[in-house]
Amino acid sequence: MSYPNLFDLSGKTxxxxxxxxxxxxxxxxxxxxNGxxxxxxxxxxxGLEEAAHRLRRAGADVLNKTVDVADxxxxxxKPDAHSELSGSNSR
Incomplete structure (x- = not known):
């Protein structure tokens, strides 16, 4: 499903x-x-590695971390996602 221009998240993490x-x-x-x-x-x-690869192929800036959020x-x-994602899509 595609949601282009649903909202502008350019530069948001x-x-x-x-x-x-x-x-x-x-x-x-x-x-x-949406940016x-x-x-x-x-x-x-x-699964995270596959999902991140899929998103990166589409040009996304992606960070993937194995985390149990219930722990x-x-x-x-947890990483500082904003700092780790600024400007690079190679993670």
Whole structure:
């Protein structure tokens, strides 16, 4: 499904939990299509790598991190997605 110009997120950084597949990946695709930089968080490392590769092929600036957002310690160690995503799509 395509959502061009639904809203302008140019230069904004977003975090999508569950971004390796399904609804999370669909949300990430819509955000990217509207200009956002996207950080994908999920437990599925292989799925994250595939999702990030798919988004990068479309020209997206993507960061992917294997994170269990239900784990307080892992949440507190989350990356500064904005800093890590500024200006590069090679992560």
């Amino acid at each position: 977003t975090i999508v939990t569950g971004g390796a597949s399904g609804l999370g990946l669909s949300i990430a695709e819509a955000l990217v299509e 956002a930089h996207v950080a994908l968080f999920d437990l599925d490392q292989h 307080r310690d892992q949440r507190s160690q």
